[in-house]
Amino acid sequence: MLIGFLKQRKKRKMIVINKNTTTNFVATLFELSQLTNPDYLFEFESNQTKTKYYTIIADISTNKSRYNEFNFVEGTNNPTSGSLDLGSPGFYNYKVYEQNSTTNLDPTGLNKVEEGKMKLIDSTYQPSFTQHSVSPTTNVVYNPGQ
Secondary structure, three states: OHHHHHHOOOOOOOEEEOOOOEEEEEEEOOHHOOOOOOOOEEEEEOOOOOEEEEEEEEEEOOOOOOOEEEEEEEEEEEHHHOOOOOOOOEEEEEEEEEOOOOOOOOOOOOHHHEEEEEEEOOOOOOOOOOOOOOOOOOOOOOOOOO
């Protein structure tokens, strides 16, 4: 029973991108691609805001039947050239679609070849915290016997 469960679990892939930098990452899209020389449309959906971002990133791999390599620029908006400003750091879901267009940013009707998680890291981000203060500072304990 445990073996069947382990076989059914999908391996989730994780891409890590740094805010305001260029990041190279590798995926394996060839195995599910149906087109001969596809262009890949990436969809990034923020887990926090549910906002979707689309970009076409050129495959720069030298051996596309083994792996697909991408060069993504975060911090500028040029979605048909592989660059986006994704906004807040955090986790995103991503989907990759194949197509025969270098300008189409709509995934409707396209073949999905991969999906997974993406983590956007901002090393300059400093979260702010508000400390909760309680007045009075007397602790009350409930004692049902009294």
